[in-house]
Amino acid sequence: MTRERVAAGFGVLGLILLGWGSYLGLFVAPPDRYMGDVQRIMYVHVPFAWLALVVFTLAFVYAVLFLVRRSWRWDALHEASLELGVLYTFLLCVQGALWGKPTWGVYWAWDPRLTTVAVMLLSFAGILSLRHFLDDPIRRASWSATATILAAANVPIVYYSVRWWNSLHQLQSSPETVSSSMVEPLRLNAFGLLALTVALLMVRSWIAADRRAAAMAPPLPAQGA
Amino acid sequence: MSGMIQGGWEFVWASYGITGAVMLIYMASLWVRRSDKDSSE
Numbered sequence: 001m002t003r004e005r006v007a008a009g010f011g012v013l014g015l016i017l018l019g020w021g022s023y024l025g026l027f028v029a030p031p032d033r034y035m036g037d038v039q040r041i042m043y044v045h046v047p048f049a050w051l052a053l054v055v056f057t058l059a060f061v062y063a064v065l066f067l068v069r070r071s072w073r074w075d076a077l078h079e080a081s082l083e084l085g086v087l088y089t090f091l092l093c094v095q096g097a098l099w100g101k102p103t104w105g106v107y108w109a110w111d112p113r114l115t116t117v118a119v120m121l122l123s124f125a126g127i128l129s130l131r132h133f134l135d136d137p138i139r140r141a142s143w144s145a146t147a148t149i150l151a152a153a154n155v156p157i158v159y160y161s162v163r164w165w166n167s168l169h170q171l172q173s174s175p176e177t178v179s180s181s182m183v184e185p186l187r188l189n190a191f192g193l194l195a196l197t198v199a200l201l202m203v204r205s206w207i208a209a210d211r212r213a214a215a216m217a218p219p220l221p222a223q224g225a
Numbered sequence: 226m227s228g229m230i231q232g233g234w235e236f237v238w239a240s241y242g243i244t245g246a247v248m249l250i251y252m253a254s255l256w257v258r259r260s261d262k263d264s265s266e
Contacts, residue, residue, distance in 0.1 A: 011252075022241065031229070038233035041240045048244070087251055091244050098240040102233040196248075200255065207258050 003202065011199035017192025025185035038102045042182070045095040047190040051197055052088035053155055055081045056124060058201075060152035063145035072212055075141040078148065080204035082128050084197065089121040104168060112161040113169035120158050123151040137212050 025043030032039030062078035065071070096114070097107040108114065127147045134140035162169050171177065178186065 026237070026241070034229055036230040036233060038230055038236055040237045044241055044244055087247070091247055094243055095240045098236045098243075102230055102236050200252070203255050203259060207255065 003206075007199045007202040009199075010195045010202070014192045014194070014196030014199060017188050017195060019192075021185045021188030021190075021192055024188065025182075029182050029185050030179075035103055038099065041095055041099040042178075043185045043189050045092065045099060046186060047193045048088050048092045048095065050190060051193050052085055052092055053159060054194075055085040055088060055197065055201075056120070056152060056155050059085055059124070059148050060155070063148040063152075066141055066145045067149075072141075072209065075137075075145070076205040076208040076212065077201065078141075078145060079128075079131060079208040080201045082124055082131070082144075082148065083204055084200055086121065086125050086128055089117065089124070093117065093121065109168055111168040112165040113158070113167050116154060116158045116161045120151070120154050123154065124148075127151060135215070137215050141212075 021043060025040050029040070029043070031037045059078055059081040062074045062081060066074035066078055093114075096117075100109070101107050127144050130147065131140050131144050134143065159172070161167060162171050
C-alpha cells in the first residue's frame with residue numbers, strides 16, 4: 001500500500017466521521033437547556049480546540065526531534081503541524097466568536113482563555129511567516145524549531161487558563177462533562193478530525209520535504225559544459 | 226421565560242459553513258501544491 005493510499009484512507013475516514021457526527025450534532029442531539037440550539041457549535045468547536053492543542057504539541061515534539069536528531073523528516077513534519085495548527089486555531093476563534101455573540105453578547109472579549117489563544121495563534125503564525133522569509137533551509141529549520149519550543153510554553157497555559165483564572169469561557173468540555181446524549185456527535189467529530197489531521201499532516205509534510213529537497217538540489221551544470 | 230436562548234441557528238450555520246468552506250479550500254490548496262510538484266518533475 002502506497003503512502004498516498006494511506007493518507008487518502010485516513011482522509012476519507014475522517015470526512016465520513018465528521019459528516020456523521022455533524023449530522024447527529026445538528027439534527028439529532030437535543031438543544032442545550034440554557035444555550036438552546038446555539039450550543040450545537042460545540043460539536044465543531046471543541047474538536048478543533050483539542051486538535052489545535054494536539055497539533056501544536058506535535059510541532060513542539062518535531063522541533064525538539066529536529067534539533068536533537070538533525071533529520072529533515074522532522075523539519076517537514078514540524079512545518080506541516082505549524083500550518084495545520086494555525087489553520088485550526090483561526091477556525092477555533094471564528095467558531096468561538098460565533099458562539100460568543102448569542103451567549104455572551106459579544107464576538108470577542110479579552111478574557112484569559114481568548115487572550116491566550118490569540119497569543120498562541122499570533123506566535124505560531126509568526127513562526128510560519130518566518131519560515132517563508134528564510135531561504136536557507138538549515139537556518140529556516142533551526143530558527144523556527146527554536147521559536148516553536150519557546151512558543152509552545154503557551155500551549156499548556158491555554159489549556160489550563162479556564163481553571164487558573166476567572167474566565168468568561170466555560171471549563172473544558174469532554175465526554176465526562178457533557179450530557180450522554182451529546183457524547184456521540186462530539187466523539188465522532190473528534191475522531192473524524194483526528195483522522196483528517198493525520199491525512200493532512202502527511203500530505204503537507206511531503207510538500208515541505210519536496211520544497212526543501214528542491215532548495216538543496218545541486219545546481220544544474222551550465223549548457224555545453 | 227424558559228431561560229433558554231431562543232433561535233441562533235444563523236450562528237450555528239455560519240460556524241459549520243465557514244469551517245467546512247475553509248477546510249475544503251485548504252484541502253484544495255494542498256492538492257494544487259502537490260500537483261504543481263508532480264507536474265514539475
